Amino acid sequence: MSGVSFMERLLDGVEVAWKQLDDVGEFLRGKRFVKADMMPEGIPCIHYGEMYTHFGVWADQAKSFLDTAVASKLRFANPGDVIIVAAGETIEDIGNGTAWLGASDVVFHDACFSFKSELDPKYVAYYLRTNLFKEQIKSSVSSGKISSINAKGLGKAEIPVPCPENPKKSLEIQAEIVRILDAFTAFTAELTAELTAELTARKKQYQYYRDKLLSFKKGDVEWKTLGDISEINTGQKPTEILxxxxxxxxxxxxxxxxxxxxxxxxxxxxxxxxxxxQGGIGFVGYQKEPFWLGPLCYKIRSADETVLINKYLFYFLQSNNELILGLKKEGGVPAVNKSDLAKLKIPVPSFDNQIHIVTILDKFDALTNSISEGLPREIELRQKQYEYYRDLLLSFLKPDAEVAA
Known part of the structure; x- marks a missing residue:
């Protein structure tokens, strides 16, 4: 998708006006209902939490429903309205919109606004997900345990309206942009699904080879207690946690x-x-770089790296974390005693064999888990590419718009 030439062909010389949302539409805040009110059938509703977990740019089916008596006291969005989430745990959560394209009205939560306008609802919903829009509303978001924004804060944000003097032509241009973004969204989703399926298969393959490499028959290798071949200690709390x-x-x-x-x-x-x-016992981590060790965590380092390689120890304990889970003391706060951890029996193959195991597992780990290389990186790049072109298309090359590559 080329920048200036494409936009010039699309606009064909027409004006693009940047207008505040409250000048082109109306906001209506929903009314409160709780998850306990929701049921598998009845009057369709949208809870604000579902805006993060279930809904995308558009929807024509609700996930949840309300009893008629409960719904009658609440507020409804009409087909063609955009539901905008106005509360979340982070500032980045705020402002996403979903175009409601269902056949009937839908109840919406009080942590959301409906937005009614003459603009294409999917065009609006796509725009609400751009970095350009998020930057405009950032200063209006109140931060705290739950971040939120009001209608005034949303309404001050500007949206590009092509050919504002000719509504029919404007909607045609908006529809073409939506068509392009729909196609690009579908392509990105398909590619991401393929990469995710590949990643899942590679993770299973990794787990298979990891378990195979780290399984030893009795008598094949020497088994030693962890306390005899490593140093086990806890740390202390830093003077300041940043x-x-x-x-x-x-x-x-x-x-x-x-x-x-x-x-x-x-x-x-x-x-x-x-x-x-709570929740951490049995987890095994590997710290590649120097770090600060706290009082509620053990560090385990080889006492002699010609006998035991630390990375090999990590892979073995990670693959067999049930050994650590089996040491957990219940009653009060779950804990693992150092003396019990030191008694764990660890298979210690030859140094060369440990190197061989680590080399193979490092390659699998990079392919399946690394955010700087491998499949996770590829998935991230495809999403960033999609966001870049979406934002470029919806910026209309505004002189002061910044589209991050």
Missing amino acids: SDETAFDYINAGTTRSGYAIGSNCEGDTVTTPSRG
């Missing part, structure tokens, strides 16, 4: 980083596993 990214991850209880630290207390090439806490 939310902004720094050079050092803060690794504590849980399955993800617990924040960032200004320094490190542990070198890289280290295996980690939570010592206590």
Whole structure:
């Protein structure tokens, strides 16, 4: 899709006016209902949470329904309206729209607005997902545990209206843009589905070879206790836990980083596993770079890397995390005692065999999990490509519009 030449052909010299949303349409806020009100059949409704998990640019079928008596006290959007989500856990969640193209009216939640206009509803919904629109409303979003925006904040944002003096011609141009974006959306979805299916197959293949490589028959290798061949310790809480990214991850209880630290207390090439806490016991991590080790996490490092390679230890424990789960002490906060962890028996093949295992599994890991290479990266690039051309098409080459490549 070429930039200027394509837009020039599409517009054919007509004017594009940037108008505030509240100048071209009307907002109506929904009324509150709760998930307990929702049922498998009845009057169609849209809960704001479904805007994130279920609905895309357009919909003609509801996922949930309400009893007639409950629905009669609420507000409805009409076919051709756009439902706009106005609350979410992050600022990025706010403002997405879904064009309602169902055959009947639909109830909508009080964390949403309906937007009624003479514009093509899918054209509006596509535009509401652009970075250009999100940048316009960012300053109007109130942040907190739940971020939100009101109708005034939404209404101040501008939308490009081609050929505003000729509504029929304007709708034709909008419809052509929608047609192009529909086709591009379908193509991207198909490609992403194929890549995702490939990724799923590769992950199964990876798990098969990982388990095969890390399965040893009795007598094939020597088994040693973890405490005899590694150092096991917990860390301490940093003086300050940062939310902004720094050079050092803060690794504590849980399955993800617990924040960032200004320094490190542990070198890289280290295996980690939570010592206590809800939900993290049994998770095995590998820290490639220096990091800050917290008080609720064990670091496990080889005492002699000519005997045990840390990355091999990571792959073995990750593949056999039920060994760690079996050590969990219940009652109060789940925990794993260091003395019990040290007694785990670990197969220790030859150094060369460990290198061989790590080399193979590293390649599979990069293909299936890496965000900088492999299939996850390819999926991410296809989505970014789609967003780039969508935003370019809907910017109408506005002089001050920034379309991120």
